[in-house]
Amino acid sequence: xxxxxxxxxxxxxxxxxxxxxxxxxxxxxxxxxxxxxxxxxxxxxxxxxxxxxxxxxxxxxxxxxxxxxxxxxxxxxxxxxxxxxxxxxxxx
Numbered sequence: 115x116x117x118x119x120x121x122x123x124x125x126x127x128x129x130x131x132x133x134x135x136x137x138x139x140x141x142x143x144x145x146x147x148x149x150x151x152x153x154x155x156x157x158x159x160x161x162x163x164x165x166x167x168x169x170x171x172x173x174x175x176x177x178x179x180x181x182x183x184x185x186x187x188x189x190x191x192x193x194x195x196x197x198x199x200x201x202x203x204x205x206x
Contacts, residue, residue, distance in 0.1 A: 125150070125154065125158050126158055126161065126162065128148055128150075129144065129148065129150075129155055129158040129159060129162065130162055130167060130168070130184070132144050132147055132148055133159075133162070133168055133182050133183070133184050134184045137182075137183045137184060138181050138182075138183060139181065139182065140173070140179055140180065140181055140182075141155060141156055141159060141179075141180055141182060142179075144159070144182060159182055166185060167184065167185055168182050168183065168184055168185060169182070169183055169185055170182055170183075171183065
């Protein structure tokens with residue numbers, strides 16, 4: 115049975131919020147916090163990484179344990195728009 119789009123979206127939201135609230139946690143730790151299977155969390159995190167919302171960092175001395183961090187929100191705004199926003203904010 116395929117997972118519905120609504121359930122997938124809920125999982126994306128839950129996992130992303132957890133990463134934002136707990137930056138630098140391992141994938142396993144995120145799964146534990148959310149009480150979700152590690153494999154499901156890993157798949158969702160890969161989707162979030164593909165979307166440019168999170169990034170991974172390998173833990174020293176472990177080729178498999180990854181810490182996950184949200185991408186800096188400023189980097190999600192296109193540079194041209196970022197410049198326009200800065201100009202708008204700094205106008206007197």
